[in-house]
Structures are given as structure tokens and as C-alpha cells.
Amino acid sequence: MPFFVVLCMILANSILFVDSNTTASVPSSIVSASAIANTCEQLQGPVVPTCVYLHSNVAILMEIEDTPSATCDLLCQAIINSDELGLNKQLASQVFTLWMTSPLLELQLKPTHKPYEIRQSWRALVGQYSHVSSNRQQRDEPKIMFQRNIFFPQHLEEKIKDQKILELLYEEARHNILEGRYPCEVAHYIMLGGIQARVELGPYNPQVHSTHYFREEQSKYLPIHVRKSSTWTWLPISSKNSAEVRLLEQFKRIPNSATNRKLMKKYLEFCWSLPFYGSAFFEGQVEQPVRGLTSLITYQDIPVLVAINSKGVYIIDDTQCSLLLGLRFEELSWEYARPSKEEDPNCLPCLFIQFMVVENGARVSKILQVFSRQASLMDTLITGFVNHIKAKTNDETDKAYEQQISNDNETHSSLTVGTTHHAPSLPSLTNKLSKLTLATFDEEGHCIGQMGSWSFSY
Known part of the structure; x- marks a missing residue:
């Protein structure tokens, strides 16, 4: 069962499976690669282009022979073997797995689950497990996510030194912080937002990184219950205790010598201290x-x-x-x-x-x-x-x-x-x-x- 894998930045919230009769449009920025499962039999069957998403704003577009028969384990191995991700193959296969997620339901797939079949059954699953109206259920579109395996022991995760794997874990932890899934003190959210801003923006530049900048961009760094109400963002003045002022001060405190590796590790170390981490x-x-x-x-x-x-x-x-x-x-x-x-x-x-x-x-x-x-x-x-x-x-x-x-x-x-x-x-x-x-x-x-x-x- 050959696999053809391409990586691209996520431009939109695209549908999980593309119709096999259409040609998927591929941005010119895509870097192509192939991850061939040499031990698998050559099976005849439909090829349905499949997108797997990472929390790092990267999508993996896969073309798989006999897509309906492809298991979660098979897809995971193809992703892990992709040279573009550069993952430690043995370790990554233990840390990560595939999830099927939507705003209404999140399921970690077992190794033998077939994502295509789960996707085909999604309407029934959402009907059984969601609280919303049938109208909303019909509009629900899931995505396949490559993310942390809930059964991977945290004490082993804390010993990981592989930077590529730590980056993926950092991106997932950041997602849960911004979604408000990891409750903590406002001061902690500000601290984490400052670290994230430093990772993404680089060292403090007074010509660019002003209070106004963080007032406009605070949704990228703080969960909704911490940041300033959008109703008042037009006001040119911020109090000294406002979220954007505190975020800027935290950002400025980070020394220029700090590396992204150390910053991501610090971010993760705080999240590891939360009792509900990895839930x-x-x-x-x-x-x-x-x-x-x-x-x-x-x-x-x-x-x-x-x-x-x-x-x-x-x-x-x-x-x-x-x-x-x-x-x-x-x-x-x-x-x-x-x-x-x-x-x-x-x-x-x-x-x-x-x-x-x-x-x-x-x-x-x-x-x-x-x-x-x-x-x-x-x-x-x-x-x-x-x-x-x-x-x-x-x-x-x-x-x-x-x-x-x-x-x-x-x-x-x-x-x-x-x-x-x-x-x-x-x-x-x-x-x-x-x-x-x-x-x-x-x-x-x-x-x-x-x-x-x-x-x-x-």
C-alpha cells in the first residue's frame, strides 16, 4: 500500500476527505515527499486524498491506495516516516497517534480503526454523543489530528530531548491553553502568552511591539476570558493592569539570548505541572x-x-x-x-x-x-x-x-x-x-x- 505525502501550511479549514473524483489543488509552496510502506501488500482500491492536521498549522496531504482499508496505525507510520517532519521514528510512534475531532466530538482512534470508516460513520456518532440540534450535527465536519496519545506516560514525556517531538507537544499544549482547557491563574496565562509571543515574534523590537500591537493581536496569545473585550479595543489607552500591557511587559522581560528550544521547554514544564495535562x-x-x-x-x-x-x-x-x-x-x-x-x-x-x-x-x-x-x-x-x-x-x-x-x-x-x-x-x-x-x-x-x-x- 504506497503512500504519497505532502506537507503544506493550513490555509483554510478544509474538509477531511476530498472527493476522489476531483483533483486536489496544491499550493506552489508545498514540499513533496513520499513515505512508502514497503512491508505492506499492494492493494487495489480507491485513492481518496486525506488530510491529517498538526497543531503547528501544518497539514499532511496523503494519497493512499485502498483508502477505506487503511488503518490508523498505517497512517501514523506513514506520517512518522515522512522525512519532512524529521521525527524520531521509534519515539514518535509511542508519543503520537491519530484523533478524529470536531467542535462536537473528539475521539482518539485505536491502531486498528480505519479513519475512512470512522469518517463515514461520523453523523451517527455525533447524533449519539453530541448535545446539539440535528441541524447543527449535519453541518459538523471532523478533522484527523496527529497529536499526543493520551496513554503515553507523562513521566516519560518529561524526559524527551528530541526537539521535533517537543515542538509538536508544545504546539498542542499551546492550543489547550488558548482554548481555556487548562485552567490556571491570569498571571500564568500572561507568562505563557509572553513565551509564545517570543517564540513566534523573536526578540523585542520597540518599533513594532507596542501596547497597541498586543491589544490588536492578543487573541493569538491569550484565552478569551483573559484578554480585553473586543468591544473596547478601539480605545487608545490601556490601564497598567490590562492584559495587553502585562503581556508586553512579560514579552520584554525575556532575554535576547533565550532560544526557542529553552522557551518551549519552559512552556511545557509549566503545563506538565498542571494536574489535568494530557487529558x-x-x-x-x-x-x-x-x-x-x-x-x-x-x-x-x-x-x-x-x-x-x-x-x-x-x-x-x-x-x-x-x-x-x-x-x-x-x-x-x-x-x-x-x-x-x-x-x-x-x-x-x-x-x-x-x-x-x-x-x-x-x-x-x-x-x-x-x-x-x-x-x-x-x-x-x-x-x-x-x-x-x-x-x-x-x-x-x-x-x-x-x-x-x-x-x-x-x-x-x-x-x-x-x-x-x-x-x-x-x-x-x-x-x-x-x-x-x-x-x-x-x-x-x-x-x-x-x-x-x-x-x-x-
Whole structure:
């Protein structure tokens, strides 16, 4: 199965698969290359030009024999073997993989998945897992992204020295920062924006890099909730605490001797310190606490992002870009629940998350309900990570229990209301529980607090 690969700068948000009966237009700036999979059989089948995108504003245009049969693993190897990217082939094959993403759904593909088939099934997948109207679903166009494999261990990533791989990881981390997916302090966003500006603009030039310049270009360096409202960008004056002034000051502080390599590594080192780094993201909603009559009248669910990585689960306010709840796997139990009225499209599946806190001097159990059509995907991913942790722990502590564990049919932790022997440890992150609607249980399993739509009978 021959591959022909070309690299080009992304000029537009083009459609994932080009009709095989049309000729793809190729900008003159494209550098052509070929990455031939010599070990593959020569298969006869349609050739559908396929674009794979990188977060570095580069697209890889691939022509693959028998495109419908090409697997994710095969496409990844073709990309990694491309001389233009210059990647360390052995390491890159572990760090990166293919994702199918759109504004409505993001899926990491398994090595045996066939991207063409996933693309053909996209409408059905979006219909099953998205929260938007059917009209919006029909307009959704996915892209194939070459990005970090969520299962690649972070402690190994932090040891990588290959510059090409670090650059791709930096670009992906920058994307998540600018999209507000990695909540942090405003000062940290300013610091990261300054580093990014230095990488992209070079050393400070007072003739070019003014407050006005960063006021006009701040969307390139800061997430939307940090930068100045576009309504007021016409004002010629900026306060000393404005985002653009602070961004310029941070940019000016970076010494001329700083290399892009060191700057990207510094950027990544900060992102590695974030507990939710390297997460997969899912859309959901949680009930807003009702306080008073006015709150009841204006009551709406809070849209959230559920970030899941190898360490734990994190609930992020998608509007305010703030961390509401962060729990390591050893601090939580969870349960997936199908909708009680499956025929009702407004009745959503949910994920119950249980954790322990100290309240008024006593240990109590809290349960959060996250509503989402993607709850089953979250459950599957959490199950995979927890099973991996269990297997690793058992392997390190007592080999004799391996067979017993493998025969255990329980695939995930059940809610442990009132069972202190299995109760998770206290959360290590600072959580904003007052912004969540939670049910509370004492150590005997009695419900001592109900909020929102919670209703229990004992």
C-alpha cells in the first residue's frame, strides 16, 4: 500500500476527505515527499486524498491506495516516516497517534480503526454523543489530528530531548491553553502568552511591539476570558493592569539570548505541572445550586468540560474556565447510569462521581451527577485507566493475585455509600464545592443532604 505525502501550511479549514473524483489543488509552496510502506501488500482500491492536521498549522496531504482499508496505525507510520517532519521514528510512534475531532466530538482512534470508516460513520456518532440540534450535527465536519496519545506516560514525556517531538507537544499544549482547557491563574496565562509571543515574534523590537500591537493581536496569545473585550479595543489607552500591557511587559522581560528550544521547554514544564495535562475532554453539564427565588427562576445547568487523564478526573467550568472539582482515581468512585427515559431525547445519561470530604469535623461522602451524552465514553476511559493502575499495583505487590484479578468481572468501582472500608481518600486539590449541586451521605450511608434534582428513598 504506497503512500504519497505532502506537507503544506493550513490555509483554510478544509474538509477531511476530498472527493476522489476531483483533483486536489496544491499550493506552489508545498514540499513533496513520499513515505512508502514497503512491508505492506499492494492493494487495489480507491485513492481518496486525506488530510491529517498538526497543531503547528501544518497539514499532511496523503494519497493512499485502498483508502477505506487503511488503518490508523498505517497512517501514523506513514506520517512518522515522512522525512519532512524529521521525527524520531521509534519515539514518535509511542508519543503520537491519530484523533478524529470536531467542535462536537473528539475521539482518539485505536491502531486498528480505519479513519475512512470512522469518517463515514461520523453523523451517527455525533447524533449519539453530541448535545446539539440535528441541524447543527449535519453541518459538523471532523478533522484527523496527529497529536499526543493520551496513554503515553507523562513521566516519560518529561524526559524527551528530541526537539521535533517537543515542538509538536508544545504546539498542542499551546492550543489547550488558548482554548481555556487548562485552567490556571491570569498571571500564568500572561507568562505563557509572553513565551509564545517570543517564540513566534523573536526578540523585542520597540518599533513594532507596542501596547497597541498586543491589544490588536492578543487573541493569538491569550484565552478569551483573559484578554480585553473586543468591544473596547478601539480605545487608545490601556490601564497598567490590562492584559495587553502585562503581556508586553512579560514579552520584554525575556532575554535576547533565550532560544526557542529553552522557551518551549519552559512552556511545557509549566503545563506538565498542571494536574489535568494530557487529558481527553468531554462535554457535559452539572446542576447549578439553587439559592433563593431569583436563582430558581433563572436556574440553568452549568456547561462543563470533563477532563480525564491517567491521574484522575477534572470538572472544568467551560464558561468561567475554572476548575470546579479535581479528583485522583484513588480519591473517587464512579458509576455510569443510562437515562431513566431512553425514549426522551432530553433525558441524558450521567456519570455519578463520589468522593470524601471533611464537613463540620466529620467525614462525609459527596456525590456529583454529571449529565452528558458522552458519559459512556468517560466511563470507558476511566475504566481503562483504573484497570491499568490496578494491574500495575497488583503486579508490583503480589504476583499471586494476578489470576484472581483477571477473573474479576467487575470493571469499575461502584459507588461506596456508607462503606468506609472502600471509601476513597480525601481530595488533594482545592475544589469549589459551593458551585456544585451535591448529595451528602454520612459514614453509615444515610443521606443527610439533598440538592437540586436529587431524591433518595431509604
